Amino acid sequence: MKEFTDTEFMICQAARLLEDNKTVFVGWGMPQVVALLAEKLYTPNITQIFEFGAVGPQSRLPFLRGTMGGPQNTYRSLQWCSMALAFSYAQAGYIDYGMLGAAQIDRYGNINSTMIGEDYEKPKKRFPGSGGGNEVASYCWKTIIVMSHEKRRFVERCDFITSPGHVIDGKSREELGLPRNTGPWRVITSKAMFDFDEKTKELRLIGVLKGFTVEEVVDDMGFKPKIADEVVELEPPTEEELRVLREEIDPYGLIIRKGRVIKLD
């Protein structure tokens, strides 16, 4: 029997998607761990960019939460620069991948990390806001969104659109002035993986974690997504991935131990 957290699954699935010899804009928390795992196992020549102004650091293990900008995650960088420059690399087209979390997502991949509720002035729940998320979602060629799979998180229209998806209130990215041919590329959840329909730009289910069914996944969403003709079975984390995550990258379980435990025979 294999036991892992859904966070571990999301991290592994995201790491498998990255390509070697590309650049990736890395955000706080889980994306840092994804980049570390990818660098260790799959993409040794990927260049990580951090918004605070580190380009191409060689990561030090173990991962310590809270080291955003400190010596641990700026170690042996190729360049230290400013935030304006870091985002400008992305705005000018140099950054291939971006990775973001979200509190809510809608049919077109718009994401909310700002607030829950109907009244902006009196939010039911306030989150940290965009951070660099809006820039990552606006500028990177391909954005990967990693989030927990819960019904309340998949909504027809986000309570607040913090960062842009493919279509906002009927307008396409290009109509809105966002850089051409950019946008969310994959959504990885704790149970499934989605891409976006080429024509309609709607969220489309393309993979389901082994042990779950398409129905279970769709039932756990606030709207019905498009479903690919062939939905693949997503492999759970491999022994090697789990070993590297648990022993080398995050032995204190700061990130990977969060979330629900999944048991597979």
Add this chain to the structure above:
Amino acid sequence: MQIEILSKGEAEFHFIDPDDFREFVRDKKTRDWKDKLMDEKEAIKKFVKDGDYLAYDFSSLTRGPQSLIREVIRQRKKKLWICAKFTLLESALLAGGGCVEKIDVGFLGFGEYIARKVESGEVKVYDWSNGSITYRLLAGAMGIPFIPARDLLGTDTFKKSGALAIRDPFTNKPVALLPALNPDVALIHVQEADIYGNARVYGPTVATLETAMASKRVIISAERIVETIEFRKEPNMTIIPYYLVDAVVHAPFGAYPGGTQGYYEMDAEHYMKVSSIKTEEEMQKYLEEYVYSVDSHEEFLEKRVGMKKLKELVRKAEILEGFR
């Protein structure tokens, strides 16, 4: 030719006409080679006023101006409008001290306490993003009224910000215009400064130079005060030239409980203590113990942190590559 305005964010925003800023720089900022060394108390008293727009750099975890922030709280400054780009606990502590009225949000940390302040409407927030706030500071630093950029477009973040979208006359596509940001005062912690205000930092910079250039008043706190010749020996390393700076504070461990590259690591325990504050009572207890009941940064370090802890944090800062 008329430029077409497509949409407009609804937020009020802090704005200074570039000509007014230039005149302030001409008349109120000195280019004298003057000894600007003073302590936290004097610097904050002289240069931070109630109602000011306050910016700071880098982050809560790394090279943040924490001794200066604590002094702002200690002096019970009021009605500040703060620029929360890439910061975590400062916004919560300043709100806890009753210093803050408005926050421009890039990233609004830290945790439940500040979230509740926003949910209850006690603190007013304006949503921008880290990138748009930083570009606004860049425009402020360049002395231009606004800067075009391709973020925020189409989102609710745009609607709640003070940005404009226009049809760009060069490409005929929509583009966002971000108003320049010229803070009233900036607090910046650095590794090394001289008594005149020349300063350098080691490590990434977030918006160290842009924030200093854009702000009317600049208070630098430094781990170490060095001779001016140190800057002349490695001019590439000078981030802030002296004529941007109004006050220099010698503040060893000035970023505590955060770390400073090449000097000491952050105090993870203390950081957890701050980030786990949820209620008003817990916040006031914290502020009483660590801010109000001590008179200065020195007393804070002596009585509330202690040599043993400081030694441990210095011990942990083993990575020096690039930081000296």
